[in-house]
Amino acid sequence: MEPQKMTAETFPASPEKATLEGKNKFVGFWLFLGGETVLFASLFATYLALKNSNAGGAKTTDMFDLTLVFIATMLLLTSSLTSVYAMYHMKNFAFKKMQLWLGVTVLLGASFLGVEIYEFYHYVHAYDFTITSSALGSSFYTLVGTHGAHVAFGLCWITALMIRNMRRGLDLYNAPKYYVASLYWHFIDVVWVFIFTVVYLMGMVG
Amino acid sequence: MIRKWRVYSLFLLLTLVLAGCGEPYLSTLKPVGEVADKQFFLTVLSTLIMVLVVIVVSIIFFYVIIKFKRSKVGEDTIPKQVEGNRNLEITWTAIPILLLIILVVPVVAYTLELGDTSAMDKKKRDPEKTLVVNVRASLYWWEFEYPDYGIVTSQELIVPTDQKVYFKLKASDVKHSFWVPSAGGKIDTNTDNENKFYLTFDSKRTKDAGEYFYGKCAELCGPSHALMDFKVKTLSQDEFLGWTKKMADYKKPTSTKDLALEGEKLFKEKNCLSCHAVEPGDERPEAARTAPNLATFGERTKVAGIKDMNKENVKAWLKDPESFKPGNKMTGTYPKLNDSEADALYEYLKGLKIE
């Protein structure tokens, strides 16, 4: 059964939780985020245990470049705001605007990823710092790389949602999907806050 | 009839337990030193508490399953649907907590006490009072280094009685674990760092226990993990000092027998020397010491830590170590030996002793 077409009047206040499917998605996804928290904690913990194990190679204090990290941080933080903005439009049943702001989110996210890839490339070439060069390298690239992979997955996900629903518009079937994708995107940002603090900023002070 | 059988089986069980109380050189239930004593005390104390718990629960258990059988209560009766009972809940929360407190106090005390190795790190350590032995575990053999005396031995650990013997332990390939059951609990030999602990051996009880104690590798380390045994010999403190002197003054035994001389030659030709040292004062760095030190091989009671020492076994080991210890690191590292070569090597190795 196709979900019925909606109007601004008939669209509920919390479209993400208006159906049982939506409620399930909402709860299930939050549960998933609880698990992700522990996954990242394991990687963070490993990084912290190994962060001085550079095996004679480059140290974090030598390599990290605050400007680059700052730019990346701004890009990702702003993308978090734009995705909030998209959800604001979703609640107001403004489909076009929602799509637009999601588009901006994707662009910002993609630039973040670009900066990160450049950064990795730089470490490899300027410092010979790779995932195999030391325990530090292994744990650094695994932690930051896992975050990067999450960003990449998030980009694909949001893009797919946008394309799939371009013609269809908003309804109660896809609203939870959008909502959950935006939760995911914020979570990526949460993780990044700890990465820039624990890995980069603390890495600068040794 | 059934009664009698029950009593009989109880007796059987008891005799089984008592008769099989383990061998004194291997069993944790036959402690031979202060460390093992403490651990044995905890074992007994905890067992007693547990037996008490088991008895109490069992009494209630048998009471309820016998008393409230349907055949006794009646097919159609519907029991009162009791919700619970606050006082009972409090009781069976409080009593276990009390029992655990009784257990926890000595556990924590002993854990801290047995973990105290500060004496071995003291700047002005008197090696005669606080002996330190460096233990290195490798696939599937043990090396014991006495840094104070510049001695290295393998497979057999010699320790003085009636004093704390401190150990610094590590592994050179994969993780192993150092365990002398009758002298005390184990500690792992890690690949990343050194572990420290101590053991003690009581002179009187070690005498009664026999020639030597069994040591074991207690962490899975590969196919021959089960065969990674070592022996512990105890000497009185004086004897021990004497032993270290002899070892330090070790002179290559000069054999007169042709066969032994032939063996010595073979030992060089067949590449043995590239791994095995034949002097206790091995000065090569650790990484180069890739095989057991054979300086006192002639005094060992076991070949490769596991098989009885005799000509047959030594020769069999030399010809095909794999059949003794699957996956050992000696197999295939030297040219094949024929029977007479093995004879010669045996003759030579047998002569490697202090005197």
Next chain:
Amino acid sequence: MVSTIAKKRGFGAVLWDYLTTVDHKKIAVLYLVAGGFFFLIGGLEAMIIRIQLAIPENDFVSAGFYNEVMTMHGTTMIFLAAMPLLFALMNAVVPIQIGARDVAFPFVNSLGFWLFFFGGIFLNLGWFMGGAPDAGWTAYASLTLNSEGHGMDFYILGLQIAGIGTLIAGINFLATIINMRTPGMTYMRMPLFTWTTFVASALILFAFPPLTAGLAMLMLDRMFDTSFFNPELGGNTIIWEHLFWIFGHPEVYILILPAFGIFSEIIPVFARKRLFGYSSMVFATVLIGFLGFMVWAHHMFTTGLGPIANAIFAVATMAIAVPTGIKVFNWLLTIWGGNVKFTTPMLYSVAFIPSFLLGGVTGVMLAAAAADYQFHDTYFVVAHFHYVIIGGVVFGILAGVHYWWPKMFGKILNEKLGKISFVLFFVGFHLTFFIQHFLGLWGMPRRVFTFLPNQGLDLGNLVSTIGALFMFVAVVILLINVIWTTAKGERVSGDPWGDGRTLEWAVSSPPPEYNFKQLPLVRGLDPLWIEKMDGKKGMTASEPLDDIHMPNNSILPVIISFGLFVSAFGFMYRQEHSWGLPVILIGLGITFATMLVRSLKDDHGYHIHKEDLTDDDDKGVKA
């Protein structure tokens, strides 16, 4: 009606039905069959262990092969037998117990099964492809990295795939219990099996990610030359030990809590008496789950963490005895004053109490850190965990299988065979493992492929092996029972034990695909019992009769899991064969493309119309 149609369909159609099913009851059957199969494999491996150790210096198997058998026994039993069998019971029962028509995510439910299935198959392929895992089920890093051949790769990749399946299955149960309860089914009215499923699923949610992370690191180290665990480049093998046990300890509670739940269902039914101290049972369950995360280092007392860490973890570990004790006494008090009928499920439940008790108290002995320096890695530990696992988990599974068999398949397992099998299993179990406490104390390390004669270990090991033979016979009789019942057993009603208390006994056996025609109204704990005591025959409906929404079947879960299965081969052979990389990409491509298909294609399910519901009266709620 439904079942007669099923009988007439060909084998192909039935197979296709099970491959594509998203019905929790059919997924339960899948878990039961797969988990049961792996239990037999694991048991066979146990028999090889015991035969090899029957006499000193035996050469029934070689040292290397023994390590493979021992490793695979532990890994198979924990990951591929015990957990899936519990999942089978959870899937069969929990949605019905809370009065739901389905789980929250039927598709994910099926995906969880197929991931587990393909992971399990992959893990076992090592037997046929040049070496099974051989570093113990704990796979300590230095040994794993040192292990030759592909054995440990099978372990790493197989568990990674199966682990993801378990994780999403856990999320599914959580969401189901949170969202799908029928009107009136408040948290504090949920049956204990549902509660323990809930807490165990939460443990899965938080315990599996560290395992995932650890396995990923092992994989990177083994297959991509990183150095997490390579001390020469600054790595540290202890990290793996921590990650493994941060997962591993909660894992044992993931196993035991659902078993506790099963006993808490069975004992009240056959004692005809409400569970004593329901709320403290719930409280104890949650507390055990919580404490379970703070004790993992008791597996590492001898690692050298230092006396203070050891002391802290010793105290924390012992604390778990308290909530567990609360449970034990509540079970006893449930029987007290009851009217006990000793059916096979009840026999297992009653036998569980003293058996598990013995295992539990030796656990507390192990927790005494300084004493554990002696016990660690000896047969004392082997005895401890088989007492809790078999006396707790396996007894629980066997009790649950006998208890819910009629619900799942419409026939009661033969009671006579069931009781014979129980007696043999019970006697064999104690014979096998009681003596092992002493073997450990007498100085026998675990994971040894042989032992020397005349060191006081000969008789004990022989006794242990004889006990294992008893268990073997018991399992064979159980199999016979299953076959006999399937062929000859008689069909039963919805409430075959007569004293059912919870909602699953309010629907027919087996239940219709939609479980409840109308969702039932729950008025308290043990809802069916309450209605029965009020003289009613069944539950009161909480809604008018209406169309029922059902999810569509789908083959996609199988394909998604298969993709990962394929890519695992690529990962494994990447370093030695040039086809490795393409295979990785193909495999992952299959998986991700299928996931994309799933998300792009709308799947709204279908409806069973109410007109089609009214004519068969014995299905669903009797209004």
Next chain:
Amino acid sequence: MGNKNTNQSKVDLVYRKKKNAEEMKHQLISFGLMIGLTFVAFLTIASEDVGNWFAVPFILLLAVIQVAFQLYYFMHMNQKGHETPALFLYSGVFVAFITVLAFLTIIWW
């Protein structure tokens, strides 16, 4: 698909729009604060004068505050119906915390 919102009146809609706008305002403010916190954190590290004994705990605190904004405003945990998410998220945080604590204290000893 039981949608029970068909009878919503226009008044309701206006009210909702206003509420949404209100919420968006809060979110904008928290975004501003987050950017500010980030600035402070980077400046703390960039400046030579701040000692590490202060800088490290300080930036960690800033991170926690920032993440709280993210969770409570951007991810709506301040709204009703988030009790279960909060329970599970905090359970995850608890496990995360002891994991990190353990790795900082007993991995190297």
